[in-house]
Amino acid sequence: MARGGGAAAGVPRDDDPPRDVDAPLHDAPLGVALLGSTGSIGTQALDVLRSAGPERFRVVALAAGRDAATLGAQLHEVRPLVAALADPAAAAALDVPPGVTLDRDPDAMERFATRDDVDLVVVATGGIVSLRPVIAALRAGKVVATANKETLVAGGHLVMPLAAARAAERRAQGVTDPLGDPLGWVRPIDSEHSALWQCLVGERHADIQRLILTASGGPFRTWDAARLAAVTPRDALAHPTWDMGAKITIDSATLLNKGLEVIEACWLYDVAIDSIDVLVHPQSLVHSMVEFVDGSLKAQLGLPDMRIPIQYALTWPTRIAGPAPRLDLLTQDALRFEALDDARFPAVDLARTAFAAGPRATAALICADEVAVARFLDGTLSFPAITDLVAAAVTRFGDGAPPDVPALTELDREVRAWAATADVPESRTWA
Secondary structure, three states: OOOOOOOOOOOOOOOOOOOOOOOOOOOOOEEEEEEOOOOHHHHHHHHHHHHHOOOOEEEEEEEEOOOHHHHHHHHHHHOOOEEEEOOHHHHHOOOOOOOOEEOOOOOHHHHHHOOOOOOEEEEOOOOHHHHHHHHHHHHOOOEEEEOOHHHHHHHHHHHHHHHHHHHHHHHHOOOOOHHHOHHHOEEEOOHHHHHHHHHHOOOOHHHEEEEEEEEOOOOOOOOOHHHHHOOOHHHHOOOOOOOOOHHHHHHHHHOHHHHHHHHHHHHHHOOOHHHEEEEEOOOOOEEEEEEEOOOOEEEEEOOOOOHHHHHHHHHOOOOOOOOOOOOOHHHOOOOOOEEOOOOOOOHHHHHHHHHHHOHHHHHHHHHHHHHHHHHHHOOOOOHHHHHHHHHHHHHHHOOOOOOOHHHHHHHHHHHHHHHOOOOOOOOOOOO
16 A cells, blocks of 8 residues: 555545435535636636536635736636735735735635635645645645645645545544545546546445556657757647646656656555556547456546546536536547656656655655756756756655655755756756
8 A cells, every 4th residue: 555545545445334425515505715726727627616606616715826917807707705816016916806805924825725614625736835725724624626736746644644534534423425535525636636536436445456547648759869858848838638837738748747646646546656557648538547456447538628627526426517528439539558668758767766765755856846847948957857857856855754844845945946056967958
């Protein structure tokens, strides 16, 4: 089993009580705090919330980083009770409509996540900035739906025990609703983890043989090593399938995003890391699969549209009609799968190595990656050197006891300061 996973399995154990998945969890609309509302996931989450209707959800709080124009438009449309913009200069220019209170405190996201009128916290931010709000939300008895990889990659050892404890409390009360499952409390939004979750519903944990994450392969799936060495930021930002922000798009090109997803899967589904495989699937229609001990495979398919996994996380355990387009299999070519080339794309193996080393190593992995991607985009690091720099950070900072939140914050500062100027032997500077 994954270290630290234990009770945080997310699928039924043999001794779990039966659960009534048809029983309603709430009689009134769920109060939602959306953290990271102006990014790709945040705007699509609002699309899903809008489609689901006010009888299901009430947006109470919106928080963003620095995009005052987008947040201002959202405030005028959604009219939450409170809002926050992390950048003080941008907040000064924010157009706040009557009835909306602007919270200028640096801890605004934690307050939003623990409000009495918030039931569900949707995390659409990047970085470890959301770790404190996620922990605070779980401690306050709030459900968390997260697209933030860093929360589990750096803080899975802190987050999932809280989810498991909440689920255990629910079961001890004799309640048989889905909140007796840790995945009722920490709900994945990533398409791959949503797919695994959907495939595992109703299955026994003991029957899992392996999890299979799929990867599009990114824009450089067929490029040889010589071409990879000459990749430009413009090349890397041209993802063949998904429309994402720059950071996630570059991570998809290096396949580090898939390494992060392997780590997340260990925490979410409580499986050993060597029981998680990655297959390249260029069409991005099969979002992930589960193989069971009898040889059966279950897969979740759909068009590459993030509104499907977002909606599943928000409405689970029920499904409702949504805004995403439907997949017509008759219009598709034969599905193709390829082995991952670890020599050209070593980031997945690097993530496995970091997970084996412990939470300090996985935290160093994500902190260094954020700096390395920024350096690649500004022309001071080559494409292959992104992974080289991250590997060096894992080696340099990975030893030590599992860190608490203050230690993670300090580690983040140290890794970023080092990575901003570190030399990587194989790196080159773009002209």
